[in-house]
Amino acid sequence: MRRSVLLVPTAGGGLWSAWSGGVRWICGFTDEAALARFALHHASGDQPMDYAALLGARIVDEVVPSLDEPAGLAVDIATEDGSMFFPPVVGIVADGVAVDSGEAQEGRGHGR
Numbered sequence: 001m002r003r004s005v006l007l008v009p010t011a012g013g014g015l016w017s018a019w020s021g022g023v024r025w026i027c028g029f030t031d032e033a034a035l036a037r038f039a040l041h042h043a044s045g046d047q048p049m050d051y052a053a054l055l056g057a058r059i060v061d062e063v064v065p066s067l068d069e070p071a072g073l074a075v076d077i078a079t080e081d082g083s084m085f086f087p088p089v090v091g092i093v094a095d096g097v098a099v100d101s102g103e104a105q106e107g108r109g110h111g112r
Contacts, residue, residue: 038078
């Protein structure tokens with residue numbers, strides 16, 4: 001995931017995300033076909049879906065820590081039997097923003 005280039009839809013000047021289980025999930029796709037499956041259900045009519053191409057490492061190392069809430073990475077969510085989730089836990093995101101680290105619980109108030 002860290003070395004993969006992911007296509008992340010953009011909306012309203014930011015990256016497209018969804019909330020589930022108290023976590024904000026940044027949604028990324030491994031290729032244009034996976035993004036197109038997602039766009040069928042989330043794009044506005046015949047408008048093309050804008051996206052940014054980002055390394056997975058940039059998402060979990062830079063984007064996630066910049067958000068003021070627990071956040072993780074969801075990959076290929078429109079692909080049956082192919083979705084992958086990288087939750088905001090130690091070993092995936094920085095310790096300071098991981099929900100299972102003492103640092104995150106003290107510094108951000110998100111201890112769950």
